Structure formats: structure tokens, C-alpha cells
Amino acid sequence: xxxxxxxxxxxxxxxxxxxxxxxxxxxxxxxxxxxxxxxxxxxxxxxxxxxxxxxxxxxxxxxxxxxxxxxxxxxxxxxxxxxxxxxxxxxxxxxxxxxxxxxxxxxxxxxxxxxxxxxxxxxxxxxxxxxxxxxxxxxxxxxxxxxxxxxxxxxxxxxxxxxxxxxxxxxxxxxxxxxxxxxxxxxxxxxxxxxxxxxxxxxxxxxxxxxxxxxxxxxxxxxxxxxxxxxxxxxxxxxxxxxxxxxxxxxxxxxxxxxxxxxxxxxxxxxxxxxxxxxxxxxxxxxxxxxxxx
Amino acid sequence: xxxxxxxxxxxxxxxxxxxxxxxxxxxxxxxxxxxxxxxxxxxxxxxxxxxxxxxxxxxxxxxxxxxxxxxxxxxxxxxxxxxxxxxxxxxxxxxxxxxxxxxxxxxxxxxxxxxxxxxxxxxxxxxxxxxxxxxxxxxxxxxxxxxxxxxxxxxxxxxxxxxxxxxxxxxxxxxxxxxxxxxxxxxxxxxxxxxxxxxxxxxxxxxxxxxxxxxxxxxxxxxxxxxxxxxxxxxxxxxxxxxxxxxxxxxxxxxxxxxxxxxxxxxxxxxxxxxxxxxxxxxxxxxx
Numbered sequence: 001x002x003x004x005x006x007x008x009x010x011x012x013x014x015x016x017x018x019x020x021x022x023x024x025x026x027x028x029x030x031x032x033x034x035x036x037x038x039x040x041x042x043x044x045x046x047x048x049x050x051x052x053x054x055x056x057x058x059x060x061x062x063x064x065x066x067x068x069x070x071x072x073x074x075x076x077x078x079x080x081x082x083x084x085x086x087x088x089x090x091x092x093x094x095x096x097x098x099x100x101x102x103x104x105x106x107x108x109x110x111x112x113x114x115x116x117x118x119x120x121x122x123x124x125x126x127x128x129x130x131x132x133x134x135x136x137x138x139x140x141x142x143x144x145x146x147x148x149x150x151x152x153x154x155x156x157x158x159x160x161x162x163x164x165x166x167x168x169x170x171x172x173x174x175x176x177x178x179x180x181x182x183x184x185x186x187x188x189x190x191x192x193x194x195x196x197x198x199x200x201x202x203x204x205x206x207x208x209x210x211x212x213x214x215x216x217x218x219x220x221x222x223x224x225x226x227x228x229x230x231x232x233x234x235x236x237x238x239x240x241x242x243x244x245x246x247x248x249x250x251x252x253x254x255x256x257x258x259x260x261x262x263x264x265x266x267x268x269x270x271x272x273x274x275x276x277x278x279x280x281x282x283x284x285x286x287x288x289x290x291x292x293x294x
Numbered sequence: 295x296x297x298x299x300x301x302x303x304x305x306x307x308x309x310x311x312x313x314x315x316x317x318x319x320x321x322x323x324x325x326x327x328x329x330x331x332x333x334x335x336x337x338x339x340x341x342x343x344x345x346x347x348x349x350x351x352x353x354x355x356x357x358x359x360x361x362x363x364x365x366x367x368x369x370x371x372x373x374x375x376x377x378x379x380x381x382x383x384x385x386x387x388x389x390x391x392x393x394x395x396x397x398x399x400x401x402x403x404x405x406x407x408x409x410x411x412x413x414x415x416x417x418x419x420x421x422x423x424x425x426x427x428x429x430x431x432x433x434x435x436x437x438x439x440x441x442x443x444x445x446x447x448x449x450x451x452x453x454x455x456x457x458x459x460x461x462x463x464x465x466x467x468x469x470x471x472x473x474x475x476x477x478x479x480x481x482x483x484x485x486x487x488x489x490x491x492x493x494x495x496x497x498x499x500x501x502x503x504x505x506x507x508x509x510x511x512x513x514x515x516x517x518x519x520x521x522x523x524x525x526x527x528x529x530x531x532x533x534x535x536x537x538x539x540x541x542x543x544x545x546x547x548x549x550x551x552x553x554x555x556x557x558x559x560x561x562x563x564x565x566x567x568x569x570x571x572x573x574x575x576x577x578x579x580x581x582x
Contacts, residue, residue, distance in 0.1 A: 203410045
């Protein structure tokens, strides 16, 4: 034990124990593949492959690895529109998420500022926001299709480059992910110490200067907490959006593999979504930490 | 060090700041609560006046009203012949908490105000002004540090530099040393007095520290306890300037005035209002 403490091995060992337990649980649920020798009704000897387990359709870790390998070893391969390496899919998904997320921030941040600055505006908007906030992406997407039904941008060859479903996808990501940015910005603006505002008053800073030199820097830490949470939600929404649109991406790939019955790759997709989500969150935490002054 | 003393031959204005019938009333569910009641005070140019009274007696309310940070319910204020409405950089304020913007360095905090007041001056000149005041308060080596890297005393030094750098008509100090330990407080009182001696900016300070009031001010205004606080007594402080703490404390008048002030504060702590001081100022004259 002293050895473990000395080299801080527990921070390495404990996660490994957790991972091991998780794999054990997986193995127990997925069961094992058994090859049995049997005799069929005609009296001939046959070998039967049987899967035993609580949920026999669930692929085992081994099967998952085997089925996922081509997507992992050639992560950027493009064999077809819906048959690409896992990182190629991730890239497509990330591009869509970033576009929707940027729209969310561009609308959400000013909205949050207005909410924080004006009590009347908060009273007027709060009921609507509280009602819209918990609505699922699956519910927003059809509305997006209706809203943007006339959107159709074509390239020179008459191929649609940006259609109603693309607009609806961005709309869904943006409207689902903007609320944490809105709420945290509003809270941040309300939490700006009166001292700072007094300084702005005494120096007679103009409205614009007060906003950019006092309010905005003082609110930044809160804003970035909101931005981080928003990014998490935007990434959460991507799977739903890609399932509904059938776009290529991690979520689209997942849905396609489910329909094709290749359950192993569903697990690959889930793990990929999880890892990418974690990486995004950590990156945003780093940015967030940079703005923590005080 | 540059001296900005009043020009020779021009006598300082007697009523540089006039506060007339200042009232502050807050509406409460139980009806209006009068915090400050008919507060009258004249301050001469280059005078250092201290408001003293118990916590919550309304002395800070008077100061924030003069600063324009707190609306006046009724009454009027005139500074250098002009009516005061709202806040502005012609009144440099030092708050009890240093109130520095934490994402700006000491220099940038001072520059924020300097840029606002001397917006016609070239940038190099504005920077010189800010650097001058920071070095006078002893922060030569800490100009580029952020508030988080400075001690509480150093932060308040920045606050003082920021107020002086505005070249204000008036200084308003709201318990500026209240949050400091006594050694740091002594240091900063000396820093303040040194700057003030050279610039003679008319000053209104709020404190509950009797010794601080005696060491720094020309006149001490005692406020009665709130609610409905008003001027209870005005004491003239006779010590020669430039002052030195030891000489001030050795002066025979020092303890007499100190006793007088503490007695006043004690009587009002026991809510026996306006008993011993039927004639404001008379007791002080006798004492002085």
C-alpha cells in the first residue's frame, strides 16, 4: 500500500479497476459464444454456434473490437458516403455541431445579456424560456423542417448543397444548445459586483465602454461555463439530428449500423461519441479556466 | 514632485461644497424610513473634513449621495459653484473595498480613469500621469501586477492613485482604511496625507476611527445616530500641517479632543440624542 501511495498509483490503479469491472459486467450480459457438437434430426453430426448470456444479441468486447477494427485502423478512410473511418465521421459530425453551436452562441449570448440587464425583459421572457428549454431535439427537428421548407441552395450543377434538412439540423442544434449559454450569461451579468458598476459610474464611462470594459470582462467566467455546457448539449443533439436526417456522421453511422444489424459498430459509435464529448468538455474547461480572474 | 497649491493671491473659496437639507428616505412596507434628515454642511476649498459616527448612522449614505452613487430624496448639493447631479470623475472616490477590476493590472486600472478625464492628451502623457501617481503611492514595481497578486494594502494604494490621477475637484473617501490591519492603515494614512499635502484637494472622508479623523482632518463632523441622522457636532482640529503622527499625539489638545469625540459617540450609542450638545460646536470651541 505504501508503494501505491508513494507513486500515486491509486489514480492510475483505481480507474483500471473500474474499467475492469465495467468489462466484466459487459461480458456477463453479452455472454459467451459456444460451439457445440450435436446431432441433427437426420442423424448427422453438426457443430452449432450458440451465444449464451443475459442479452445474447449484445456483442461481446471481442466481437466489438473485431468489427470496429477497420474503422479504427483507417480512421480517415472513405469507402462510401456511409462507410467511412470513425474519425472521418467524427469530423463531419463536429463540423455540423460547430455550425449549430456558433449560431447558438451568437443568439444566446446577447439574449443572456439582455436578460441579465433588464428585469422587465426577464419577466417577459422567462415563462417562454422555461417552457422551451426542456423540449427534446426530436421535437424541434420537424418544426425546423416546416420553418425552413423553402430553403434550397444549389451549386452550379443543380445539386442541393444546403437544403431544408440542413437548415433544420442547424436550427435544432442551435435551439437545444443555447439555453445554458443564455442562463449563465444572464446570471453572470446579474452577479457583476456593484463595486465595479460604481467605478464605471464614477468614471462616467459611456454605455458602450461600461459594456466592453466592465460588464463583459466581469461576466466572461460565467459565460464560458455556459458555453461549455452548451457545447456538451450540442454534441448530445448531434446523434438525434443525424438519425433523423440520415446525414453521414457518427450518429448517422450508428443508426445505419443498427438498421443493418451490425450491433458491434453501435458500441463503437457510442464510445466515440463519449470520448469526443469528454475531449470537447476538457478543452472548454481549459478555456474557461483562463478566464477565471478574481 | 509637482505642487498644485492654490495660486497665491487667490483665496480659497469658503463654500466650495455646499450640502443643503440633504434627505434620504427609503420606502419600506411600514412606511418611509428616514435615513438622513436635513443634513447641512459647507466645506471650504482645500479643506479636509471627516464625517464620524457609528456604523449604520448614515454617514456613508451622505458620502455616496455626494458621489452621485445614491439618489438624493430631497435637498441640493453645489460643488465649485455648480449643482451636483449624478456621478462623475470630478469627484474621485476611494471605496472601502479597493474595487479594482481584477482582469486589469494596477496601471490599467488607473489608466481607465485617466483615459476618461484626459481624453484629449496623447497616450504617452496619460500613461505618465498614471505611472506618476502609482509611483507616488509606492507601487513603482507593482504597476503591471493584477489585483490578485497585490496585498490588500497595495490594492488600496492603487485605489488612492486612481482617485488622485483624475485630478478631481474633490476627493470622497468611504472608510478607505477600514479593511486594513493597523500597521498598514498607518502607512496608508501617511501616503494619503503626503499626496494631499501637495495637491490640497478638498476632501470628505467617512470613518469611525477617531484617531484617523484627528490625524488627517481640518474639521470633524459628528453625526447623530440613525435613523434620521443629522449633524450633531463639528470639531475643529487645530494641529499644524504638515503633520507628523508623533507630534500630533504628543499635543495636549489631542487627548482632550479624542475624549470629546469618544464621549459624543458613546452618548449617541446610548440613544440619548442631543442632550450634551444642545449647541453644536460650542463644546468643541471650549475644548480647542
